[in-house]
Amino acid sequence: MNERLHAPMSRLLSSSRWIIPLILCLLGTAYVYWENIILDGYLPTSPQTVLGFFLLTLCSPLLTMFTLHWAYRAALLSEAVEEKREQENQHLATLNKIGDEINQSLELDVVLNRTIDRVLELMSLQSGGVRLLENGQLILRTSRQVSNNFVESEKIVPLGQCLCGQAAQTGQLIAVEDLGKSSTYANTTCACEKFQSVLSVPVRTAERVVGVIHVASQVPRVFSTDERALLMAVGHQVGVAIEKARLHAQLKALNQQLEQRVIGRTRELVDAKEELMRKADALHQVLTEERRIEEKTRAHIAHDLHDSVQQLIIGAMFETQAARDSMNKHPENAEQRLIAAQLLLRQIETEMRSAIYSLRPTALDAHGLVPALREYALGFAQHSGVECNVSVEGIPRRFNPDGEVAVFRIVQEALHNVETHAAAQHVQLHLMWNVRDLHAEILDNGCGFDLAEVTNQTRTHLGLIGMQERAEAVGGTLKITSHSGEGTRISLRVPVN
Structure with missing residues (x-):
């Protein structure tokens, strides 16, 4: 609308600023000519007439021309301002259009x-x-x-x-x-x-x-x-x-990383839950196995007591009764009967000590861990035929009784496995003492084994789990390293503070 009005106005004023003053000049001249020459019949000579002629034919057209020229310049300025505003509006519309399009997607x-x-x-x-x-x-x-x-x-x-x-x-x-x-x-x-x-x-x-x-x-x-x-x-x-x-x-x-972390953490929690369930099941099996071993041990001790100690006691009773009878009839035989009874009683003492030691080594309570392990290693070497050396580094000392028992039982189980499975000729037990913990290593030169394969074997696996559980129960750690044909190394660390 404004464009239709302003553009013709500037063009109209552009031509009118010359035409209208010229027309006014001609009209003023014609009026003076008509009034003074045609009607009066003579040329105007009076000052008033000359002044009127000057005003009508010169001043009025000039004033009109200046006014129209100013209006023309004002129209041009208005058109320029409007054109500038229109361009700015177009630029803003273009920017808005581009902005809308590029902001539709992230x-x-x-x-x-x-x-x-x-x-x-x-x-x-x-x-x-x-x-x-x-x-x-x-x-x-x-x-x-x-x-x-x-x-x-x-x-x-x-x-x-x-x-x-x-x-x-x-x-x-x-x-x-x-x-x-x-x-x-x-x-x-x-x-x-x-x-x-x-x-x-x-x-x-x-x-x-x-x-x-x-x-x-x-x-x-x-x-x-x-x-x-x-x-x-x-x-x-x-x-x-x-x-x-x-x-x-x-x-x-970041969201993807967070999702991956959540998925990873969820997977870890699921794995941890499964691991806990697996360990709980393994612990249940260990406890069941321990109860079975305990019952077997009790039955074995009862059988030994019945087969050996009880027979020895009966024999000692017969010998003492025979010695009593000989006191009156054959005094020379009474001493021999008493000596025989003493021998039987010593055998009974030995059998009882053996039975008690199998339950809990007395040397562990009386002398400490190192003497108990040396004594056990000596007995192990004698009845298994496997050479067993015990070496000590650092200064041995007594510590938590539960910890000492755990170390002893783990070494006992490890040596039992060497005797049963390793086919070894030599086993080394090395004890290293420091300020904070005891580091025990059991190293044999046997046939070794595949740890992953043994894990699937229930009986052997339960023995390894039992050792692991004993170590963890006293705040320790147990690491087993073995390869087929390369022997086995068991590393145990137990805090002693």
Whole structure:
């Protein structure tokens, strides 16, 4: 509406500012001529008539001409202001349109592709690309209407090099409207691509430059001031969108990492639960096995007592009764009967000690861990035929009774396994004492075993689990290292404070 009114007004005033004063001058002359010459029949000579003629034919047209000229200039100014406002509205509409399109997605690649498409459409161009600044280099992320050679050679542009690098470094728009006349850029890849006019716009946020929009034309092109200002505004808008897309990508990556951590933690918890259930089941089996061994031991002791001690007691009773009878009838035989009874009683004592030792070694309570282990190793070597050496490093000392019993039983179980499974000729028991803990190593030269395979064998596995449980019960750790044909090493650490 305003455009239809203002444009004809300026054109009308442009011609009227000369025509209307001329018409007024002619009308004034005709009026004076008609009134004084035609009607009165003589030339006007009076001062009043001459003054009236001057006012009608000269002053009034001049005043009208000045007034119309001022109105014409005012109309031109109004049209310029309106045109400027219209351009600003168009620029804002263009920015809003571009902003709406690039903000529809938070995916960085989608934002970059929409950006170059809208900018090329805005500039009525076909060739261009978008570069992002990464580690001091501009990386070409998307392009339009350029050769493969251009993409390969311009994939990475250092900061400050060529138009794009300079635009990113300075943060200013750089335009070359005729590459053929530019000595600075005549040999660039853009010139080889037969571009005539190129323009690089920095893409920036409020704090920093994040990339460059590069457009080009194969025919000479003048980039107006309004176009440059609009492209700078687009660069700011795109910079915000790119930063938002990057933040979205970072947030997405963090969410994925968090999800992976949650999945991993959940898996760990599930595995831990399964491990606890497995250990609980293994512990139940160990306890069941211990009860079975305890009942077997009791039965064995009862059998031994019945077969040996009880028979010896009966024999001793017969000998003492025979000695009593001989006191009256055959006194010379009484002493022999008493000696025989003493021998039987000593055997009974030995059998009882053996039975008691199998339940709990008395040397452990009386003398401590090292003497008890030496005594047990000696007995083990005698009845198994496997050479067993005990070495001690550091200063031995007494510590928690439960810990001493645990170490003794673990060594006992380990030597039992050597005798039963290892087919070894030699086993070394090394005890290392320090301020905080006792480190015991049992090393044999036997056949060794596959730990994973043995784990699937219930009876042997239960023995290993029992050793592990005993160590953990007193705050210690147990490590078993073995390979088929290479012997076995058992490392035990138990706190002694």
